[in-house]
Amino acid sequence: MVHDLSERLAARTLDSVNLASVSGDEGAILRAIRSRLPDGIDVMDDGDAVLFVGPAVRRSDAPFVVLAGHVDTVPPNGNVPGALDGDAVVGRGAADMKGALAVMEEVATWLAIDPSVSDLDLGLLFFGREELPITQSALLPLFARCPATRSIDLAILMEPTANTMQVGCLGNLNVRIEVRGSAAHTARPWLGRNAIHTAIRALAPIADLPPRDVEIDGLVFREVVSVTSIEGGVAGNVLPDRVEARANFRYAPTRTPAEAETWLREMVSHLEVEIQVIGNAPPGPVSVRNPLVDRLRSAGDLPIEPKQAWTSVAEFATIGVDAVNFGPGDPQYAHRDDERVDTVALVRSYDVLRRFLEAQEDTKETG
Numbered sequence: 001m002v003h004d005l006s007e008r009l010a011a012r013t014l015d016s017v018n019l020a021s022v023s024g025d026e027g028a029i030l031r032a033i034r035s036r037l038p039d040g041i042d043v044m045d046d047g048d049a050v051l052f053v054g055p056a057v058r059r060s061d062a063p064f065v066v067l068a069g070h071v072d073t074v075p076p077n078g079n080v081p082g083a084l085d086g087d088a089v090v091g092r093g094a095a096d097m098k099g100a101l102a103v104m105e106e107v108a109t110w111l112a113i114d115p116s117v118s119d120l121d122l123g124l125l126f127f128g129r130e131e132l133p134i135t136q137s138a139l140l141p142l143f144a145r146c147p148a149t150r151s152i153d154l155a156i157l158m159e160p161t162a163n164t165m166q167v168g169c170l171g172n173l174n175v176r177i178e179v180r181g182s183a184a185h186t187a188r189p190w191l192g193r194n195a196i197h198t199a200i201r202a203l204a205p206i207a208d209l210p211p212r213d214v215e216i217d218g219l220v221f222r223e224v225v226s227v228t229s230i231e232g233g234v235a236g237n238v239l240p241d242r243v244e245a246r247a248n249f250r251y252a253p254t255r256t257p258a259e260a261e262t263w264l265r266e267m268v269s270h271l272e273v274e275i276q277v278i279g280n281a282p283p284g285p286v287s288v289r290n291p292l293v294d295r296l297r298s299a300g301d302l303p304i305e306p307k308q309a310w311t312s313v314a315e316f317a318t319i320g321v322d323a324v325n326f327g328p329g330d331p332q333y334a335h336r337d338d339e340r341v342d343t344v345a346l347v348r349s350y351d352v353l354r355r356f357l358e359a360q361e362d363t364k365e366t367g
Contacts, residue, residue, distance in 0.1 A: 005106070009346040010089055012036075012102035016071075017082035017091035023072040024136075026128035030071060033126055036105055038112035044146065049128030049138040052146065053108070055121050063153040063292060066123040067107065067353070068312065069100045069327075070130030077337050090340040095329035099341035100158035101126065103328060103349045110354065119359040123152070130312060133174075134281040139315045152321045154292040156353075159311045160329025163348050165302040167293075167324050170221060171283035172310040173249040173260050177202070178274040179232075183241040192239040196232050199243040202271045203227050206247060209267075214252035216286045219306040221252040225264065246278070250310070253283040284313035287322035295360075296326065300352035326352075 021029040026049045034043060034051055044052040049072075058064070073093035082091020089099065104124055111122055129138040143149050159166075179199040184192025212223040225247060232243030251260040257280045265275055287293060288304065297304060307313070309331070313323035328349035333339045 005350065006343045006347050009099075009102050009106055009350065010084060010343045012105055013089045013094060013099045013341060013346065014082050014084065014091070016098040016101050017080065017089060017094055020076060020080050021072050021093070021128070022075050023129050023131040026071050030126060030128070033071070033101065033105065038109050040112055041108070046145075048141060050142050051124070051126040052142065052149075053124040053126075054148070055115060055123070058121055062119060062121040064121045064123060064151055065292065065357075066125050066152050066155045067104045067158060068125040068127070068155050069097050069104055069158045070128065070312070071101060071126050072128045072131050073098075074131050074335050079337055079339060085340065087344060088340045088342045090338065092339055094333070094339050094341045095160045095331070096334035096339070097158060097160055097327055097329050099329050099346050100160070100327040100349070103346055103353065104158060106350055107353050107357070111357065117359060118357040120357055122357060125155075133279040134315070135279060137315060139312055140318070143315070143319045150319050150321065152316070154290055154296075155313070155316045155321055155323035156296065157311050157313050157323055157325045158327035158349075159325045160331045160334050161305075161325050161327050162330045163300070163302070163326070163328055163345055163352070164305050165293075165297055165324055165326050166305045166307040167219065167288055168216065168221065168253050168286040169284035169307040169311045169313050169325070170223075170250040170252065170309060171255065171257060171260055171314070172279070172281040173251065173257070173264060174278040174280070175247050175249075175264060176276045176278055177245045177247060177268065178276070179243040179245075180272075180274075181239065181241045184239040186237045186239055189239055192241070195240045195243040198271060199230065199232065199245060202268045202273050203230075203245060203247075205267050214254055216253060216306070217288055219286060219304070221306045222308060223249075223251050225249040225267075251283060253285050255283065257282050281310050282314045282318070284311065284323065285317050287313075287324060290322045293322070293324055296324070296352075296356045299356035300348075302326070302352070
């Protein structure tokens with residue numbers, strides 16, 4: 001039986017990998033997923049890169065749990081179509097996160113046979129545009145137009161975590177830093193103002209800053225800031241009059257987006273520079289006190305780790321919904337040209353979710 005399950009999950013994953021779904025072009029894969037979903041469920045599809053799937057009838061006494069996964073990927077680089085490589089599926093999106101989509105479909109198929117085996121109501125949320133800036137989010141507009149999302153008791157983001165439970169997430173601030181100078185001949189630099197020299201002094205505090213550990217509920221998040229690009233100069237004999245750099249600040253859930261922006265501005269405030277915020281995705285809170293989180297952890301004896309990245313748990317937090325990260329993909333393979341997911345990891349993820357969803361013994365005795 002496990003062998004059959006492994007083959008099904010691998011086949012589902014490969015089917016999705018072979019459907020290219022770069023952010024903004026998710027229509028084909030969403031249609032394919034919808035065609036594979038079992039009967040007897042309620043599907044909301046209003047054409048904005050989202051399928052929100054729920055039970056045909058909600059039970060008033062059943063907590064509402066949603067498995068959520070994004071269907072989009074970064075652009076392929078010779079790795080679509082995918083392939084089977086021994087006990088792994090390889091190809092763009094295999095780890096992030098089409099293997100997880102396969103698990104979600106398999107869980108839905110199992111539960112549709114007899115929904116009464118679970119004391120939880122299960123929803124599925126397939127969404128696009130996750131790999132784009134939060135300003136292009138598909139989730140936030142969904143939350144605004146679908147009040148039912150606020151009744152979710154726990155969202156499980158099936159991001160690649162190598163089947164650990166990763167809670168919270170870092171905020172993600174991207175800025176453009178512009179330094180102005182004045183041009184002059186390099187033989188007479190005192191007649192101008194070298195923007196590159198000024199930029200070096202402005203960016204040095206960022207370059208010299210070590211990671212900062214922030215502990216929350218015993219979990220350590222690492223705040224890091226990096227200069228990610230720099231451009232300036234027009235010729236070898238011209239003093240540069242302009243430099244543009246970009247910086248990225250990954251900040252802990254203890255800061256608000258506004259506080260993160262203020263902190264970064266203060267880092268370079270000793271010199272005249274212009275800072276423009278390109279994007280600022282909020283961090284996600286650490287949700288470990290929700291009893292459903294403990295139930296999920298117990299279902300697989302899962303280690304709990306901090307999420308040293310940004311995920312959509314932060315978007316669920318904007319509507320007051322607790323969310324955690326748990327999925328079969330290994331984050332070390334995300335976005336790589338040799339992206340892959342092991343079939344044993346797919347089976348493990350499915351088994352944990354099935355045990356999590358199965359009615360607890362005390363519920364069976366009283367029901």
